[in-house]
Amino acid sequence: MAEGERAEELLDLVETNDLTGIRLWLAEHRPYEIADELSRMAEGQATIPFRLLDKDRELEVFEELDPAQQQSILLGLRDHAFQELLEEMDPDDRARLLGEVPAKIATRALAGLSPSERRMTAALLGYPENSVGRYMTPETVILHRDLTVSRALEVVRAKGADVENIYTLPVVSDGRRMVGTVALGDLVISEADRLLKDVVDVFAPRVRAYESVESAARLMQEANLVALSVVDSEERFVGMLTFDDALEVIEAADTEDMARQSGASPVSDHYVSVSVLRLVGARAVWLMVLLVAATLTVNVMQAYEATLEQVTALALFVPMLIGTGGNVGAQSATAIVRALAVGEVRVRDLPRVLWKESRVGFMLGLTLAVLALGIGSFLVGTTIASVVACTVIAICTWAAVIGSAMPLLANKVGVDPAVVSSPMVATLVDATGLIIYFSIARMILGI
Amino acid sequence: MAEGERAEELLDLVETNDLTGIRLWLAEHRPYEIADELSRMAEGQATIPFRLLDKDRELEVFEELDPAQQQSILLGLRDHAFQELLEEMDPDDRARLLGEVPAKIATRALAGLSPSERRMTAALLGYPENSVGRYMTPETVILHRDLTVSRALEVVRAKGADVENIYTLPVVSDGRRMVGTVALGDLVISEADRLLKDVVDVFAPRVRAYESVESAARLMQEANLVALSVVDSEERFVGMLTFDDALEVIEAADTEDMARQSGASPVSDHYVSVSVLRLVGARAVWLMVLLVAATLTVNVMQAYEATLEQVTALALFVPMLIGTGGNVGAQSATAIVRALAVGEVRVRDLPRVLWKESRVGFMLGLTLAVLALGIGSFLVGTTIASVVACTVIAICTWAAVIGSAMPLLANKVGVDPAVVSSPMVATLVDATGLIIYFSIARMILGI
Structure with missing residues (x-):
């Protein structure tokens, strides 16, 4: 943690514009530590310490930064320094950077490169984003x-x-x-x-x-x-x-x-340097979709409003039941998304996975039902408690099946399984879980 | 995917006990591909193909396996083959394996090693689990x-x-x-x-x-x-x-x-080879804790039962509101847990993070409130809809603060921030969110 202690100082030094202090700090730290601190700064702030770096460490620090941060530093440099830095970068890092800046800047930058570097970079830029071609280095000893x-x-x-x-x-x-x-x-x-x-x-x-x-x-x-x-x-x-x-x-x-698992779009920059508006943008879309989807739960509740008016006690357990269903579904979804990402599960494993998860869900349901029966009996009596307990078993089984099936199905139709977020599974399980709850209630209570 | 197609065959070959087929399959695949397939097998199944491997590839495949899988293969080997394999492993892999097997087996295994290998392994085993010492290799050219x-x-x-x-x-x-x-x-x-x-x-x-x-x-x-x-x-x-x-x-x-983020204990083995009971075990504890914690929501609902009986329409929006709060909280918690894990955020950033997340939460709340007002007005009229809309703003802000504060506070008191799971945040936000909801309802409806 001693590193963290001193690292924090750079931002303070920049904010007080203490140039001597910045030079000292830079001399005492390694390139990746410097890059780490620069990444935590707001737009524009990083240019000052960067300019104070020794010429021979400049490149090393620069290559450790994200393309977005590189871009903001480049724009703060004079034309000459800009071209010099670009010329010295590794071709793959350079291609990734130029792939992200506005086309006008990229063209000008390419034109300023030496012919051999230009040729290598143009070749890499010919490959699609996220392909191996963009990330490989063509410079090697063959x-x-x-x-x-x-x-x-x-x-x-x-x-x-x-x-x-x-x-x-x-x-x-x-x-x-x-x-x-x-x-x-x-x-x-x-x-x-x-x-x-x-x-x-x-x-x-x-x-x-x-x-x-x-x-x-x-x-x-x-x-x-x-x-x-x-x-x-x-x-x-x-x-x-x-x-x-x-x-x-x-x-x-x-x-x-x-x-994605938490229903947010990925933001590639450092958390600390990202603006509030970008965070809102990354999270708002899914929240809005989920809110609209949650209208389903309102509809279901409306459909059973008469039952609710007859037995108000049923309403008491709604948050607990949909919470539990959401939790079980999230666990299954997370396990399968990760297993798919690291290659432990493949799409063709779908039947095997569903059979396994439905058993897991059923056994989790049994365990939780015992608890719920106890809590329910104590709070509202055994009749309602037994409705709650039966619902827990059904919802847990159902949630585990839905939570594990959705990522696999997404993968099957060519969608990144990670977009099957826990909130999405939870929202789906919420509405269907309520139907299960009220159906069981009507059956047991005979209404 | 062609790899996946053929890979699946090994399991079929093992199940039909087709020794010639297994030998052919093994000859055509690389050590890490073979290890990957063995990892997907149930306990005991992997021993047969492993024994059919060429002596010189045995070790390479073996070192790619998880300690649990290594253990189950070792137990299927005869004593002689067992010791030979162990003697040839890298000291760090060997130490990690012996750190996980029962003490009796470990002692016997250590005793069978050559003196120099035994010394190296014993030294590594002297370091605590999850320390660098257990993972480093002492064999190098100094x-x-x-x-x-x-x-x-x-x-x-x-x-x-x-x-x-x-x-x-x-x-x-x-x-x-x-x-x-x-x-x-x-x-x-x-x-x-x-x-x-x-x-x-x-x-x-x-x-x-x-x-x-x-x-x-x-x-x-x-x-x-x-x-x-x-x-x-x-x-x-x-x-x-x-x-x-x-x-x-x-x-x-x-x-x-x-x-952990989904409220499950980590299971270190391949998903496919893990038993249903182990999955249940890994997930049940947190679910039980969360179910008991969710009793709070039942208590809150009970406290406001009179309000609910007066205005049943309020109950309709309970699932939607607590769902939204849970989603916002989960997004914040996930973002902060990850930022902590990769070092983008440090504990001392707490005030800055809270300030940022509260603004993010508030703006998300505003956006969602507009939607909720529309949906609510359409379904149940503007009065209840405005209660719902105000609640959305308050809950989103609150959830973002709680979701971001909890991982940072956990880290501060020395607990792994990843245990602050989305379900945990959601459960906490559920109960407090209901209090917010009913308080706003009483204020606006004047009851």
Whole structure:
């Protein structure tokens, strides 16, 4: 926490415009710590400390920032400094940044780049957003399969200084056709006169540049890869996806899933630097949809108004019952959404999952019914309590089935299962749960 | 998805006991794909395909499995095969496995190890669960700062073949005191006669073995590290935390957070292989607590029973209002829990967060109130509708404050903020929201 203590100071220093203090603070912190603090600042505030950075650390800090933050810093720089920074960025980071800025700025920025950097960036920008192509780095040391180990190491020595990743090196045959990869560590350890084709790992996974970057990142996680080869449709090597980009993709995807789970659109910026209006915008739409959907519950209550007037005590348990149904549904939905995201459950598991969840729901219902019977009997007598207890069993089973079926069905029709949020499941279970409740009440009470 | 298609077959092959088919399937798949399929099997089922694996792939597949799955496979093996497998595992994986099996098995297993492996494992087992010490690998190539680059490469060549990670190498002074790290890539590129002390990155972050492995993993993610040095309290090098273990830790932590967010205890195994009873166990406790807490809503409803009898129409909107409050609270809680987990928000941000969320809640309330006024006027007339609309504004503001304050307060008193689940926030907001509703109703209706 000592880090947190001192980190907070940068904002104070910026707010009091203490330039000497800022310089000192910057000198004492690591690039990613500096980037972390800059991310927490409001628009415009980050430019001052950024300009005070040493030239050689500027780039390192800049590359750690989100594209939105990068953009706001770039706009605060003079044209010359702007172009210089852009020229030095890794091509994949640059492509992602330019993909998000207004087209006019992007065109001007591209025009200012050196020809080779421009070519690389334009190529990456040709791939769709969220594809592997946008995130891979084309700069790497490519080795031909006919090289010897010692010759390959010479190539690495000659070309390796400028590239982002040389942990895992692509090995190709003629025409850049992918053969496999070799780890730098294996090159170092192997005998000098062996041929690369005898050392290369031909089973190393590879992905196409047009594939989803999230699935590629999850593959790297499953297969414990530092870097993943990317090929075009003719199996020619085009770039490497590195673990730091994969980690970022996974973190962003998980954050998005969590936001969606609570019925909010994901906001990609740091929480602290996001404006109130953007937060409202991200959350309002689903809330409005859910409120309109909740009109159903009003309709159901109206339909049973006569029953309610006869036995007012029934109204007392409405919040508890729909709350419990919502909770059980949310648990099932969350479990299935996550299991789908990390690949533990597949769409074809639907029948198996439903059978499992309905049993889980029924047993949870039985457990809770005992509790509800006790509480109900104490508060309003055994008759109403037994209505409540029976309803609990039915609602829990129903909620578990609905909660687990919805994400799987969403996935089946090609919708991201994470949009099946807990609030959505809860709202659906609320209305149907009330029908179950009043039907059981009428049956048991004979009205 | 073609992978998924064929993957499913292994289970079918195992169920029909088709040994030839299993052998073929295994030969065609990569270790992590095989591990993924084994994880989806019920207890005991995985032993058959595992025994059919080639000896040299056995270990690779085994290390990809969860400790629980590893345990069930180990118990299915004969004593000899059991010890052989254990001897070959990485020390950190072995320590994690032995930390979870019954003490009797662990002791017997430890006794069967070779002295050097036993020493390493016992050392790791000495660190607390969930500490960096349990996850780090002690096997690495340690370089002295006075070596030249070429001499260092010779050391890597001599000792590097047996160790898990040689991407990032620790550089130490006398007495194993940590100086910094050097990337293998930098060693390869640097001139042969330079001294390590001129090449070493002395700013490379390091952590203590007793620290939480989750924060260490998040640090690696932030700083884009392939490996993180671990030191003891006297700054002596003791091991390396590698990115694959860090990734696993982060994935598990995120899965746990998501489960907790929905009010369920985390279940560490694959969803498909977990029994119904374990799922019930993981979910029942919180549901019971929440059901008892929901008794509060029954009490509140009882307290206002007279009001309800006078104006039955008020009851119609109870589900909609508490649903909306729960949704707003869940959004805020989820946003803050995630922001805390990835380090975007700190405990000291509490006042700032509350101020922001109360404005967000108020504006969401205003938006939803307009909708509610329309729906209510149409269904039951403007008087009740205006009660509902005013309540929506109040409840949304209140829910956003409660939802954001609870995780921060939990963190402040040292409780994992992720236990502040959406259902918990919803239940709290339900009861208080009803009081708000009936108070406003009495005021406006003059009863």
